Amino acid sequence: MQAADSAVGVQPAVSAVDLVKVYGSGQTAVRALDGVTIGLDAGRFTAIMGPSGSGKSTLMHCLAGLDTATSGTVSIGGTDLTKLSDRQLTVLRRERVGFVFQAFNLMPTLTAEQNILLPLELAGTTPDRAWVKSLVDVLGLADRLRHRPSELSGGQQQRVAVARALVSRPDVVFADEPTGNLDSRTGAEVLSFLRQSVRELGQTIVMVTHDPVAASYADRVVLVADGRLVSELEDPTPDTVIDAMRKLGA
Numbered sequence: 001m002q003a004a005d006s007a008v009g010v011q012p013a014v015s016a017v018d019l020v021k022v023y024g025s026g027q028t029a030v031r032a033l034d035g036v037t038i039g040l041d042a043g044r045f046t047a048i049m050g051p052s053g054s055g056k057s058t059l060m061h062c063l064a065g066l067d068t069a070t071s072g073t074v075s076i077g078g079t080d081l082t083k084l085s086d087r088q089l090t091v092l093r094r095e096r097v098g099f100v101f102q103a104f105n106l107m108p109t110l111t112a113e114q115n116i117l118l119p120l121e122l123a124g125t126t127p128d129r130a131w132v133k134s135l136v137d138v139l140g141l142a143d144r145l146r147h148r149p150s151e152l153s154g155g156q157q158q159r160v161a162v163a164r165a166l167v168s169r170p171d172v173v174f175a176d177e178p179t180g181n182l183d184s185r186t187g188a189e190v191l192s193f194l195r196q197s198v199r200e201l202g203q204t205i206v207m208v209t210h211d212p213v214a215a216s217y218a219d220r221v222v223l224v225a226d227g228r229l230v231s232e233l234e235d236p237t238p239d240t241v242i243d244a245m246r247k248l249g250a
């Protein structure tokens, strides 16, 4: 078997080497990331956890090309983000990365369907109708497509945001507290769908969360403290995540 066919040789979907992020300068400088090296495997669901202020959001923003690191490198699908111009970075984010935010971030004047198709519209790509239909069906949105976000429940809005993130089959989906604004039952539905998209569609997902139950949907949890990776868990359960967080003093 070729190395590329085995798990050992698989290139990570996202990787970072010695990532440092310093906000501000002089006496007020904050070292939010202090030398993070990480590889996030394709086709897996990774959760990033850690105490408040530990650097989770900064790490996610740097990995996703939403923020630039002070030093170190980040690659998505083999492309080194630090070598791209702002314009190239915008195109890469649009075409190869999907985002799901806590606050849904849907366009209020567009219908659910228009919101889902927006990334393709912006990229000038023709929608794969069969793919769009399967996303809409699996997410239970078929009878909500003509509604605007204000006419949808929070859970429905987040399902639209998930469909929008997946519609262009991105290399990776970054989710920042995707269930933070949802009740636990609706949150569980959204997390189950994210899990399903990894299992059945081979999607790569990276999620920042405070919630041990949400993290237990992931294949792997990486724990951040004071801007460094301090430990990780494979096949987490809520209890193993709570234990690991307790050890960090969180």
Ligand SMILES: Nc1ncnc2c1ncn2[C@@H]1O[C@H](COP(=O)(O)OP(=O)(O)OP(=O)(O)O)[C@@H](O)[C@H]1O
Binding pocket: 023, 024, 030, 031, 032, 050, 051, 052, 053, 054, 055, 056, 057, 058, 059
């Ligand atoms: N724009 C900024 N300017 C200055 N300092 C910042 C900025 N953004 C974040 N920080 C600081 O960097 C550190 C890491 O912040 P970050 O938001 O990444 O942590 P977090 O783990 O996501 O926190 P939380 O769980 O509370 O959202 C914190 O000390 C924070 O105050």
